[in-house]
Amino acid sequence: MKTDVAELQLLYRAISASNNGITISDMRRAGRPLIFVNQAFTQMTGYSSEESLDRNCRFLQGSDTGQPGIQVLRDAIAAGGEATVLLRNYRKTGEPFCNELSISPVRDDSGTLTHYIGVQHDVSVREAAASEIRSLNLRQTEQALEMQVKNEALEAFSNSASHDLRAPLASIQGFASMLGRDVSLANSVRAKYYLSRINANTLHMSELIEALLNLGKTAAGTLNLVSCNVSAMATNLLASYAAGNPARVVKVRVQEGLFVMADRPLFERVMENLLSNAWKFTSKTGDAFIEVGSEIDQDGGVVLYVKDNGAGFDMAEADKLFAEFSRLHPTTEFEGTGIGLALVRRVLQRHGGAIWAHSKPEEGSTFFFRLPGSRDDAAPTS
Ligand SMILES: Cc1cc2nc3c(=O)[nH]c(=O)nc-3n(C[C@H](O)[C@H](O)[C@H](O)COP(=O)(O)O)c2cc1C
Ligand SMILES: Nc1ncnc2c1ncn2[C@@H]1O[C@H](COP(=O)(O)OP(=O)(O)OP(=O)(O)O)[C@@H](O)[C@H]1O
Ligand SMILES: [Mg+2]
Known part of the structure; x- marks a missing residue:
């Protein structure tokens, strides 16, 4: 493919005007330095083109060189292949940013690897939003689980309260009313008062059990x-x-x-x-x-x-x-x-x-x- 000067200028202007960072590394030179960076790259990183050219792009990593994405790049470059990774990079101010980097190889007519083209995209805002959503989802799931556990415990307690408490309560009520019928007239006034208190209290306890059961029902379904x-x-x-x-x-x-x-x-x-x-x-x-x-x-x-x-x-x-x-x-x-x-x-x-x-x-x-x-x-x- 032959490209004339006018076309080259057009391509150069397109690359310069891109919103993404665009860089070219020379793979034939020692240290594989950058030989081109566009304006979006200098704006994203805060480094001027003079400060960036003739350096390997790893300077954006600072001392943060243990990231898994870097190994992926190393392997891709060793194999002469492409890669897209998410990296933590640092602007000149020291502020970290999330760099979505894609690299792709350029070969000459004989198939020899000569250059790599890199495209950098600052996805800090997108990643911060995604991580916020992830932590919100996690919090919501945790809260739902906590609520479920509480509700299940309440339901279990209410059910056992209804079964286990109702029977003895009914028998207290039964015996109290039998006793009421047997009390002799001589001591009836005081004894009947006590029995009426027993009745009132057992009735109140039935109401409490009923209320507890109703509370349990709000948790189910x-x-x-x-x-x-x-x-x-x-x-x-x-x-x-x-x-x-x-x-x-x-x-x-x-x-x-x-x-x-x-x-x-x-x-x-x-x-x-x-x-x-x-x-x-x-x-x-x-x-x-x-x-x-x-x-x-x-x-x-x-x-x-x-x-x-x-x-x-x-x-x-x-x-x-x-x-x-x-x-x-x-x-x-x-x-x-x-x-x-x-x-x-x-x-x-x-x-x-x-x-x-x-x-x-x-x-x-x-x-x-x-x-x-x-x-x-x-x-x-x-
Ligand atoms: C064209 C090109 C652009 C690159 N751009 C970046 C970049 O923006 N940020 C970064 O941390 N690494 C970038 N790298 C990766 C590093 O230059 C380097 O390849 C990586 O750190 C793995 O190699 P190393 O083990 O020699 O450091 C780029 C690599 C190439 C080939
Ligand atoms: N509108 C209100 N004005 C004044 N106090 C209130 C009012 N609503 C609730 N309370 C107070 O809050 C307490 C709890 O209310 P809640 O509705 O849980 O129980 P309750 O009405 O006493 O009994 P239950 O609703 O189980 O029959 C009440 O006992 C009362 O002291
Ligand atoms: Mg009430």
């Missing part, structure tokens, strides 16, 4: 994510509480058009628990008020909330709110097993969401929660 109409769910629940307690007057406000992507049966448990708490903890409040709404957080995400003006609690105790069987009010004041919010938090976390609360004693509480895919526009899919 795969999530079937669908669009859930939070506004409709909240309106129905509040209407059913009002119907069951006709004596209570509670003002409610539910924002229209609230939607989340969630497993519907599990998410219903979330709304049920938050609203039943709001209903319960406003039971001693005059002008009781419950609100379900949304707001936009600093990141532009939608945060939903359930707010009441009821008994409230001390924020110093807020860390106990979501723990299993933990209660901030005595059962003599407000009934409950202390499992509702633990269940709510588990369900939201399983969905990749979160919950937190703000409160003041006697002023009321607001429970905020976030789910991936929450929206507050109207979406008539549910």
Whole structure:
């Protein structure tokens, strides 16, 4: 192939203008020095062409010469072949960068290896992003595994609790009621009081076991994510509480058009628990008020909330709110097993969401929660 001067100039300009570094090494000279570097190479490395020419390109490796890619290059050059490797190189400033290097041999008419052409590509940004994704994936897998282990342990514990505790509990209940029938009239008042306490406590224990079982169920099965109409769910629940307690007057406000992507049966448990708490903890409040709404957080995400003006609690105790069987009010004041919010938090976390609360004693509480895919526009899919 004959190439005239004009064509050569054109090729030279194309090589000079390339965004990739382009270099040529003379393989016939001792030390196999560089005899050409383009502008992209000098920009990438920070070394001028004067500082680069007549040196072997290994100067970019500094003292970092144990990298596997270097051996691959050595072998390729020894065999007169091509290679593409990823190398850690250092700019003149000492800053490391990730160099994707391809080398290919040039031979003369007799087949003798005379030169090598190198193409350098700075892929630091790409590699940093890939490594970030890899570590994110790893973290996510670790978290999912950790969650799975916790859920399996909880499920196993709940199942054994249900089987192993229910039988003795039933027999205590049975014997207590038999004893109740046998107690003589002479000592009946005190004995019957004790028996009623035994009954009340066994009943409470059954409720605790039931609650524990329910908590276990939130961990099982795969999530079937669908669009859930939070506004409709909240309106129905509040209407059913009002119907069951006709004596209570509670003002409610539910924002229209609230939607989340969630497993519907599990998410219903979330709304049920938050609203039943709001209903319960406003039971001693005059002008009781419950609100379900949304707001936009600093990141532009939608945060939903359930707010009441009821008994409230001390924020110093807020860390106990979501723990299993933990209660901030005595059962003599407000009934409950202390499992509702633990269940709510588990369900939201399983969905990749979160919950937190703000409160003041006697002023009321607001429970905020976030789910991936929450929206507050109207979406008539549910
Ligand atoms: C054309 C050409 C370009 C090269 N460019 C680079 C480079 O940009 N960075 C680098 O670390 N090594 C580069 N090398 C590899 C080194 O010059 C050298 O071949 C490698 O370090 C293995 O040989 P050694 O054991 O003699 O160091 C290049 C090699 C050739 C032939
Ligand atoms: N809206 C609220 N206002 C004031 N305190 C609340 C409110 N919601 C929860 N709490 C406090 O947090 C505790 C834990 O709530 P959680 O729903 O887990 O349990 P519970 O309502 O007592 O019982 P359960 O829901 O299992 O029947 C409550 O006992 C109460 O002290
Ligand atoms: Mg509750």
